[in-house]
Amino acid sequence: MKMTKRLFGIFTIPAAVLIVVLAVSRIQGVALFATEGNWVSFFRSVANVMLVTLALSINLNSGRFDFSIGSVALLSSVISATISIQYQLPVGIMLLLSVVLGAVFGFLSGLVYVIVKLPPIIVGLAMALFYEGLAFAVTGGYGVSFVNNTELVGFPSVRNYSLIIVAALAAVILIFDYTKFGYNYKALLSGQKVSVHIGIREIPNTLICYGIAGALMGAQGFITATNTGTIQMTLNFGSIGAMFAAFLPMFIGGYIGRYINDKIGCLLGAVSMGLVSLAYVRMDVDSSVQQIISALLLVCFLIFLNNEQKFKNLVKQGR
């Protein structure tokens, strides 16, 4: 593939989003990045969306729709924050704890899935209920607060979010693109039955996938918790909402993934969404309007994605 075509494929969407939001914000008389806080907000959004997108897509690409990822983020951050407060641990250890606990809870979700052998959507629903209930029971429903802990609530910064983004992305690329596990994952993804027949062990591969998705969600839970200094409880599937924001960046990532590593595609999808999110903030867009714009963007992009050839033919005919 020609380099120009590749670069065009990689950067068209984020660049187009940037141009549109800059243009609209200029019309509105608002600077997109006016303060340091805007940069922090943007990077937080990118980190959050990228982590959830990667966590969702790891399993969804393999046809496993896991509803429990939001509850893994909640539970791992609750426990890591509780331990960190109790033993006055530094923020880096809390992040590490959150990631490790996320991996453990993700792994447990996977373990239940491979044991009961039910469709992942069902296991995901049950585990979401279970983890939400456990988080509630652990904190007595009160959640966790560490607003006094200046180190923990001082975490949000462009540098720290960038470090998380780079570390998570590097780890995921390394694991999925440069290890035997990653090759097996791709084989299972494209031909489950054939892969199993040639001796690829599906169960350990699946468990590792769930573990990695959980670790990513642990990091996401940590980011959410340190943003406000409090973790509030949720029940009755309240945790699954986080997942819905990851669909558009996931599809954008999939599209960009044709031209570059698909994980970097997810990052660029998250960057695009981060820009849209910042535009909502800076232009003070009403919540209901936001919901409609986001839904329309998702539908329009999907229409384009699923009818790309038709669009190309139309363009050719036009010429």
Add this chain to the structure above:
Amino acid sequence: MKKWRRLTAFLLTAAMVLMMACTVMAEAPEMDESETVKIGVLVSDTTSAEALAFRAYYEEYIQNQYNVNFMYSDELKDSAGEASAIDNFIANNCKAVISLSSFDRPAQIAQCSGAGVYYAVATGTLTDEEYEAAKTNEYYVGAIGPDLMTEYQTGYDMAKYFLDEGKTKFAIFGGAIPYYTDMHIYRAAGMLAAMCDVGEGSYKDATGMDIIGKIYEDGAVETGAIGNVEVVGYVGGYDMDDAWFGKCGEMAQTEGLEVILAVGNGSDFFGAAKGEGVQIASVDAYADSYKEAMEAGTLNYLAGKFSASIGPIFMATYSAVKGYPIRDAEGNALALSQGYWVADSAETFNTYYAVDSSKEEPAYTKEMLDGLFGSSYDDFAAFVSAYTFDEIQGLK
């Protein structure tokens, strides 16, 4: 003759006193605790600090003091949820329902009275029309909680506190204003009214209580100058997505901002406002998270409900179930307003919190509540109206 007349008068008086004593003795309410009374509690938000504190008071204090058993609803999200939960309570032979959920109170009352179950409103009140329709219903016990005027005043006092300190740049967190939640609208209106009074200006050409209508029109609070005071930022709703947190952060970091006034739980701003020198005021409950925030100087003012504030409505309900309903002279049900405890320093907060979180000696103890069993409306009203921390401690 005179002697006889005196003797007769004495005997008559003695007889009357004796008769009155007998009557009083006969009517003295007796608390028969031989049978366990099941009471259903409707809760719309099971995870808020306020709801958890109330639950702890009922389950860890009241349930240990009286022969009662509380049955809690799941988190309720709409009026259908309320109806289902009441159906569950009725099926489980609850004798009464105490409601902390307000999607459709008239329907709740109708459903309970239809099944012969007593119904009471805790930490809230009915509207005037609703009260008129329900006040003589024998199964409607009444309502005790902040009425909308109290909510308005709470917002007013909160803003006035900071205005008196010379603050002029405010931001308002509007909580459920976009969803037209009355108490949040009234609190915000109170805040703006205080700004109008001190700043000598108006909010969209309105002052005082006229501001309420302006907020209902927009479903939001408009930013801008109010005389020499300014509302520099506003965020409403509870979207909890990246954009919403971004808006919260942006508001907390607005240049020149001095105070964030939250109409509800302001804890989502603690992280964002940290290190910005911005003061935060909130309306919620005396919970552990606020204790930390107060001590850290992140939170500077809290108008909080105290967990035992739902003690009197329990006693009114219990009394009604036991056959001693508390009614005024016309036979009307209770309609009493109750305010908040206001803490403006960590020291005050900790004093209040120590009492509020105690399961041995809470704000309203069994001894105090026992005095309300079968009491007169006026005695009951006098007890409830003395709701400040010092007044309650004075009663002990």
Add this chain to the structure above:
Amino acid sequence: MELKSVMNRYGLKQKIFSIAPLFGLIALVVCFLAAATAKDLNIAYSMKNILNQSVVVAVIATGAIFIYTLGSFDISLGASACVSALVGGMVYNATGSVTLMFLTCVGVAVAIALINSVLASVFNLPVFVTTVAMLSVLNAVVLMLININGTGSQIAVPTDAVAGLNTTWFKLLVLVLFFAVCLFVFDFTKIGRLQKFLGGNPVCAKLSGINNKRLAIIAFVMSGIAVGLGSFLSITYAPTLTKNTASSVGMDVIISIVFGGMPVSGGARSRIYAAVVGAFSMTFLNQIMVMFNLNSGIGQMVKAVIFLIVVSLAMSNQRNKEILPR
């Protein structure tokens, strides 16, 4: 050994497992009655209560079976029910006609379903993602409807207007009639058979010349009618409507359908009765939990475990020993 071969020959094992969810429901009813007797529950009132709490989900889930049979699922059903109910309520308040309210509820729900199906079938979009987008749009529409209505946080239909319909018999009638129609279409017409075929093997179905777009539209229309009926029943039960009306229905429908033994991959093993069995099973389970007054967190954990156990048992004949299900 002999018994095993007999069972295999006549497909008895398959048949027994296919009705396992029904046994699950019976077991839950027995547990409920035992606990209710021990706890001195008002059983007559409980039964009425169980119907009230199951009927909306049972009706909507029965319609949604048509979508599930195609191997898709719709996460926007709750939001769709909310929009239909709100618009229906507004129409009643404008006209005072219960009939118009009913027609509006059904009409709006069918229109939303048609938009979903057109997006999914005409533009070749994955159904689930289309419904995720629709969920977002409908949530925004709910807020707008409340704003337009301008009467605060709710749209209220007078209780008296619908009190006559808030009866056990009316609800049973709606459920039975709708179920009968769905049963007929699903099990006794070509449409049902083709849908199972399409859900079970879409490639083969397409090669056989089956019009998948038409079938998808029919499935969504059936689901839309169910949502309309469900939203109307919601109004009769609780006529004060807010932004959260029917908010839990979307997830309840998914859980009920699965609980009733419906395979999420759709296809030939799809059963129309799964929705009703699942909805009633969930309500009986909830009632047992209520009786024991479990703490919210612990209660939810127990519910999750029971859900997994019951569904595991119900689907034990659908497992592929070689590969993991997707």
